[in-house]
Amino acid sequence: MTGNGFDLHFGLPTAYKDFIIILSSLESISSYTFENIYLNSSNYTKIVSSYNKDISFNPESIENLEDLLKQNLWFRFFRSELEIESWIDFETKIEYVLKLIFSSVKYFQEKIFDLGSLKIGNRVSKSTLFNNNIEIIEVLNFFKIIEWNVESGELRLKEEFFIQKYGYNTGVNTEKIVKHLHTEFLGFREIFNLYFTIFVAPLYENLIDKSLDDRFKTINYHFTFNYTPTFNKMCGTKISTNYLHGQIGDGTNLVLGINDIPDNVINKIHYIPFTKYFQKLNGNTDFHFLNKIEKNTFSGYQFFFYGHSLDISDQEYINEVFDFIDKIKTIEIRKIIIVIHNIESKAKLLVNLINIRGKDDIVKKMKENILRFVLLDSEGLNYELNVNINRSITF
Known part of the structure; x- marks a missing residue:
């Protein structure tokens, strides 16, 4: 299960700040070159070292995007909100x-x-x-x-x-006010889709080092909270990616909004079009999650979270994984493995999990070695990825 940190690891400009900075800089760019587009991105050094600079951008597509940026109220609002970090x-x-x-x-x-x-x-x-x-x-x-x-x-x-x-x-x-705000929000979603289509997608074909990260070839199912095909492009796996929030290229099914209706509000119906679950149902986005896993075909189950914040905004999915593990107590191997880039990142992720699941559940799972934090570049991760869970399904 991959989150935005997975894309960022490969130098892709998918951070919120990249989205705002790159789009905001378009109006002052004289020519659409690699340097002009990506210069102010938060990960520019890695982008330069990872991708070729001979990317050709379509001026007409960018100019059409610029017209949308000038008109859309939500984008203009977020552009002015400097304290938003993520x-x-x-x-x-x-x-x-x-x-x-x-x-x-x-x-x-x-x-x-x-x-x-x-x-x-x-x-x-x-x-x-x-x-x-x-x-x-x-x-x-x-x-x-x-x-x-x-x-x-x-x-x-x-x-x-x-x-x-x-x-x-x-x-x-x-x-009418709800419709006005929602129409503008759909326009923002189109901008979001175009950003990924124009400025992120071309990088895959311009990767300098074509070697694949084949450590994840043993994975049976891949779910992503991202909109990008990074897992298949960079890891070379043959399994299908399940896009929980939609996939770039089809702007109509992207899930972008609030996690749930706020507490203590009147007229809750006004908030529904802006919720993620409404958008999943309305756009036929992949919302089945673990129901896709064929049960009783393995002697073990391991869930890997890589590059995901484990924030409460995705507690529905996190709870489903933890509850699944709790229901298969007779299974020989059952683990939840959190992939971390460094030891410092463990603390924030642990805080988020305790906030969602409570102290007792997290302590119990860590004592029983069901919940593990492993470094990305470690033998511990390699070991977990190669544990034999007696697969009876061939991919």
């Missing part, structure tokens, strides 16, 4: 924006229409409506929910977001 922070910020907008719209409905309907045109409010909370007003204004005059302090809900009857504004059309 894809996990990115997901948290999506949830933050949705909660802020939906709660503010509800508040707007209550305060403006608590005395009844208003004649069309009579819709001016003051920023004091939100207690001069600049953050709320800025976000509403940025996503074009309101019009705001900074000097006068006047703000107006945009006309298209009112429910209008008989010449009166009778309420706020929250459904």
Whole structure:
């Protein structure tokens, strides 16, 4: 089971910062060369040492992408949010924006229409409506929910977001606001897909060292939280990759959003289109996970997590693996192996697992050698990858 750290290990510019920096730099690039595109990426040194520079980019595709960047509200918002460090922070910020907008719209409905309907045109409010909370007003204004005059302090809900009857504004059309935000989010997903298609995918064919990392040839099933074919391209395995969040190239099935509906919110239905599970079901993305594994065909089961943060945002999958191990207590070999790049990274991953599974479960599994942390370049990993689990399935 591979996460973004797996792609980063091979020098691919798949970090959140790479996505933002490379796309943001396009408007100032005079020519689309290897250096101009990747120069400011977080992994530039490794990109240079790992991939040939004679990549030809399609100017028309990039120019079309630039047009989308200028128009899309979600991309422009994230570009301005400098404190976001990772894809996990990115997901948290999506949830933050949705909660802020939906709660503010509800508040707007209550305060403006608590005395009844208003004649069309009579819709001016003051920023004091939100207690001069600049953050709320800025976000509403940025996503074009309101019009705001900074000097006068006047703000107006945009006309298209009112429910209008008989010449009166009778309420706020929250459904239209949801549709507006979701349409923009689908545009952001298209940008996301194009970034990987234009700037990540060509690197596979321009790898300098063509030798494959064949240590993983013993793997029977591969699941990835990434959108990229890195495992098959770099490890040369013949098994099919199960893309849990969709695959680049088909922008309609990419899963990108919040893990679940936030607690203590009203009108939960408004959040559903932005959730990962809705997108998986709606886009027919591979959501079966361990149901794909043929049971009772092995005398052992080993699960390897490589390059995954083990963050609570993916607790559904992590719990499924741990629960699977708990259910096969009579099986001779049952292990969960966390592949780490260095000893320092173990602490953060261990904290995340304890947060998800609880102290008792993690302590028990580590004492029984069911849960192991092994270094990427170690004999320990080689040993685990070559344990004989008496496979009766041939790939």
